[in-house]
Amino acid sequence: xxxLEFKTVLQSAIETRQLPDEEGLVIHRRQCAACQHDxxxxxxxxxxxxxxKESIPEVDLTDSIVSRWLLETTGPVQFASPASSSEELAxxxxxxxxxxxxxxxxxxxxxxxxxARQVFWIPGGLLLLFFLxxxxxxxxxxxxxxxxxxxxxxxxSTVEPPLPELDSLLKDVESGYWVLANxxxxxxxxxxxxxxxxxxxxxxxxxxxxxxxPMSSGIESTHPVEDDNKPSGPFRxxxxxxxDLLLEVVPAADLPTS
Amino acid sequence: MNQDDxxxxxxCLQGDVDAMHQLVERYQSAVFGLCLRILGHREDAEDTVQDxxxxxxxxxxxxxxxxxxxxxxxxxxxxxCRTALEKRSRQARTIDNSxxxxxxxxxxxxxxRTDLGEELDLALARLRSDYRICFVLFYQQELSCADxxxxxxxxxGTVKIWLHRARKExxxxxxxxxxxxxxxxxxxxx
Numbered sequence: 001x002x003x004l005e006f007k008t009v010l011q012s013a014i015e016t017r018q019l020p021d022e023e024g025l026v027i028h029r030r031q032c033a034a035c036q037h038d039x040x041x042x043x044x045x046x047x048x049x050x051x052x053k054e055s056i057p058e059v060d061l062t063d064s065i066v067s068r069w070l071l072e073t074t075g076p077v078q079f080a081s082p083a084s085s086s087e088e089l090a091x092x093x094x095x096x097x098x099x100x101x102x103x104x105x106x107x108x109x110x111x112x113x114x115x116a117r118q119v120f121w122i123p124g125g126l127l128l129l130f131f132l133x134x135x136x137x138x139x140x141x142x143x144x145x146x147x148x149x150x151x152x153x154x155x156x157s158t159v160e161p162p163l164p165e166l167d168s169l170l171k172d173v174e175s176g177y178w179v180l181a182n183x184x185x186x187x188x189x190x191x192x193x194x195x196x197x198x199x200x201x202x203x204x205x206x207x208x209x210x211x212x213x214p215m216s217s218g219i220e221s222t223h224p225v226e227d228d229n230k231p232s233g234p235f236r237x238x239x240x241x242x243x244d245l246l247l248e249v250v251p252a253a254d255l256p257t258s
Numbered sequence: 259m260n261q262d263d264x265x266x267x268x269x270c271l272q273g274d275v276d277a278m279h280q281l282v283e284r285y286q287s288a289v290f291g292l293c294l295r296i297l298g299h300r301e302d303a304e305d306t307v308q309d310x311x312x313x314x315x316x317x318x319x320x321x322x323x324x325x326x327x328x329x330x331x332x333x334x335x336x337x338x339c340r341t342a343l344e345k346r347s348r349q350a351r352t353i354d355n356s357x358x359x360x361x362x363x364x365x366x367x368x369x370x371r372t373d374l375g376e377e378l379d380l381a382l383a384r385l386r387s388d389y390r391i392c393f394v395l396f397y398q399q400e401l402s403c404a405d406x407x408x409x410x411x412x413x414x415g416t417v418k419i420w421l422h423r424a425r426k427e428x429x430x431x432x433x434x435x436x437x438x439x440x441x442x443x444x445x446x447x448x
């Protein structure tokens with residue numbers, strides 16, 4: 001017997017749980033240290049398994065398993081109150097009373113109803129919260145109304161400003177607008193020195209007039225200026241100064257005749 | 259096919275409580291032994307046994323009466339033990355502490371047959387779960403490699419390799435612990 005045959009016999013003995021032919025193996029394992037080592041391992045494991053299989057403790061879970069199964073299939077178990085009339089009644093009262101399956105079905109329906117309510121109430125609440133937030137936030141319509149009110153005030157109408165903050169804001173915007181217009185007029189008056197005044201436009205007027213007159217007339221018509229205390233005062237002064245300057249600079253022959 | 263098992267299971271399906279008691283009494287030792295050896299913890303094993311029987315009752319209609327009942331319920335038990343071991347590993351619950359306690363308690367004792375079984379339990383707890391389940395099914399439940407391969411849904415060759423590796427690792431554990439086979443011991447039938 002060689003090592004391969006020894007291992008085959010040993011493996012077969014392990015798998016079939018049959019005792020190996022020890023007489024045939026003993027000669028080989030006395031000659032081969034590796035096979036002797038395998039034999040010792042096999043022997044040691046056989047002894048360990050034999051003692052290991054004997055050491056399983058006893059257990060009795062029958063009642064708990066069956067009661068749990070009955071509880072699962074038939075419903076919750078209620079304990080009856082102890083009776084005191086007689087010993088037999090006292091013993092009988094300790095028995096478990098199993099609820100009818102109908103009660104379990106009813107409990108399931110109740111749970112389903114609660115879940116259905118949750119399904120409807122949670123999104124409904126979120127939707128209501130969303131609408132509340134939308135209602136608190138000023139809408140674009142509200143903003144346009146406020147701006148229309150501010151515009152009416154600028155045009156001299158008698159509509160009261162809805163908010164004092166908005167009124168002050170409109171005043172700032174208005175003064176800023178007139179400061180900007182004044183600056184523009186000053187710039188035009190300064191630029192009058194540089195423009196060629198002898199150029200004639202299509203309607204017979206110099207190009208300078210054709211450029212300035214519509215601007216001045218437009219401003220005068222839309223923003224009538226009564227006194228110099230108004231924000232339009234500086235603009236008017238700047239514009240008049242520019243015109244006077246031009247009248248002095250431009251020769252009389254070059255002025256329009258009409 | 260075990261005709262008696264089929265009759266008892268038929269009664270169980272009809273709601274006979276006595277038949278349920280009978281079925282549990284008949285197989286609880288095998289299931290408990292498997293769970294205890296695989297899990298290595300008595301309370302966990304008892305919980306798993308209850309879970310196994312409840313699942314068995316739930317799926318009793320799926321049992322094929324033409325096949326033996328014991329491998330079927332042991333398959334459920336092995337799967338539940340696998341699940342319990344995975345849950346235990348996720349909870350990082352190691353048994354090293356209990357191992358150290360065991361080692362210090364038994365370090366000065368000489369090995370006899372009882373200690374050899376405890377040493378095997380100790381070594382099994384350190385095995386990979388696949389090797390452990392395979393070893394317990396083969397040596398304790400005395401199932402064949404073909405049955406184990408069907409239960410664990412893996413090839414027979416894989417089962418043989420797992421068994422071989424399990425034996426090797428257990429033998430190495432015994433060698434490290436200085437345990438040698440008794441010369442006068444009569445070779446048991448395993």
